[in-house]
């Protein structure tokens with residue numbers, strides 16, 4: 001898979017097409033990821049000790065990896081990635097500008 005935790009990705013389909021965010025969590029077994037600020041859902045909280053008033057909160061729901069693409073800070077858009085082996089490391093590079101996308 002080309003996307004990892006802490007990557008900046010862009011949503012390429014759906015209502016939030018074109019929006020970007022940072023990958024907070026990968027759900028590899030489901031081919032989904034949680035991305036900061038994307039695909040927010042409203043959750044109604046029950047009253048609890050932590051949250052005595054209950055209420056409503058916004059929380060990221062997972063997004064299918066097929067709806068995400070890696071963001072290239074150089075091209076400033078979602079790009080395809082190629083994998084290159086440099087020395088003993090696998091490096092991900094933007095297919096357009098060849099900029100390495102691993103930090």
Ligand SMILES: [Zn+2]
Pocket residue numbers: 072073074075076079094095096097098099
């Ligand atoms: Zn690029």
